[in-house]
Amino acid sequence: MAAKTQVYRWDFNVFDFAQSVKGKPLYNVTMALLQDQGLLDGWLLDRPVVEAYLTRVESMYKPNPYHNNTHAADVTQTAGVIMCALDARLRYGSSDGSASSSSSCCSSCCNVGGGTVGSKLANALACCTLPHAKAAATAAVAAAQAPPSAAAGNPAQPPQPLAASGGSPGGGLAKLERFAIILASAVHDLGHPGVNNAFLVRSRDKHALTYNDRSVNENMHASLAFTLAAEEPGLNLFARFSPAEYEQVRKLVLDMVLSTDMDVHFKLLKAFEDELASAPDVATWASLEQRSLLFQMLVHLADLANPSRPWHLALTWAEWVVTEFLQQVRRPGRGGHGMRGVRGQGRREASCGLAVSDMCNEAKVCMPAAQLFFIERFMLPTLEAFRPAAPAFYRLALPWLGDTRAKWEAFKAGGVKLPRTGYPALPPGGEAQLCAVLEGSSGCTCSASHAQGQVQEQQQQVLARIGQQQ
Ligand SMILES: [Zn+2]
DSSP states (O other), X not given: OOOHHHHTOTXXXXXXXXXXXXXXXXXXXXXXXXXXXXXXXXXXXXXXXXHHHHHHHHHHSOOOSSSSHHHHHHHHHHHHHHHHHHHHHHHHTTSOOTTOSSOOSOTTTTOOOHHHHHHHHHHHHTTOOXXXXXXXXXXXXXXXXXXXXXXXXXXXXXXXOOOOOSOOTTSSOOHHHHHHHHHHHHHTTTTOOSSOHHHHHHTTOHHHHHTTTSSHHHXXXXXXXXXXXXXXXXXXXXXXXXXXXXXXXXXXXXXXXXXXXGGGHHHHHHHHXXXXXXXXXXXXXXXXXXXXXXXXXXXXXHHHOGGGSOHHHHHHHHHHHHHHHHHHHTXXXXXXXXXXXXXXXXXXXXXXXXXXXXXXXXXXXXXXXXHHHHIIIIIHHHHHHHTTTOHHHHHHHHHHHHHHHHHHHHHHHTTOSOOOXXXXXXXXXXXXXHHHHHHTSSSOTTOTTSOHHXXXXXXXXXXXXXXXXX
């Protein structure tokens, strides 16, 4: 289980952690949060049932390049951090509560030394094999030597430790609410097939038929989570809940998981902003619908938060998501209909190999632009919108988001198509999948001789798809 001093840190390295817990990061992160929030003992949950449930949940995450159990652990840990900030806001009003001495939160949470980022970045990019990438990396390393400044804004204060865990009646978040947030985060991509809703609909996937083309993945994730508890022996998390408690948790969790569908992103932000306009102080939001809206935004923000992590983490996540996307683009549709330019699995495997690795890496032309698009279109607006509800998290995340943004801008300006982390490696099979996909593509987007118009056209397609996928 993650130590309490780790589970609220913003530089929490979920990749290292996954290795240290032998590939079970979701189980361990979730148990640590439940434990720290006082939900495992002396409350409604039965610890052995929770352990069995989370073990089963973790096993049902597929080894996708991005939507895997490490991503679920990352989102759950992120939600835990944001939850601290929201709780502080609810308890202490417009102050972020960071000065509270009664906090039971770890004193070291969320402190990230800006001076260490440069060396980590240098290590991360040392493996880059492309000359132009090295030049841009040098510039990025230089930029990282200074503490992150807010390119996306200008917070006056450095990141502060976040506020208390725990909870008190009439004060911050109720235990039932904390549990709902943690559970929703843990299951929010349960059973994710590694392709997005649009693909499932176009390929007439069985889940698209089941859920009538609407939030297909998200409906499936939520349904799986509750079906496990209801039908599998020994996994009923809710056995001790009253009907009313179960009803409330179920509503909140369903709302939160369904809100992670990017198709409802703008609708969710508008609903949140409209509610804020009529009731500016979120501490007064007492109805179930208002609380649900708060938590939907929280989990949605946690799901988008990769670019606001320290650079070495943000870069790794970017690499993983692009890999999954490219894998999807070339995945054959069911029955062979509807997918232009697809390649069969055998064709992709046959074309795979390290010999094409460099070419394939260059071909990943869209990465900086795609990330900038994602930050500007989705992540930053969500962070800004949620600021009144979690000002401490805003101040924590914004400098790192600005830092990430500046680096992607530098890479883009430097003509770097494919920054490489080199750390940690892609998930098992990820590198092979990426190379095979790119080798098999009809037009390599990275070629220096490639017509600029074609590059831009392909890049725009990728940008749109990347935006849909996360
Ligand atoms: Zn997710």
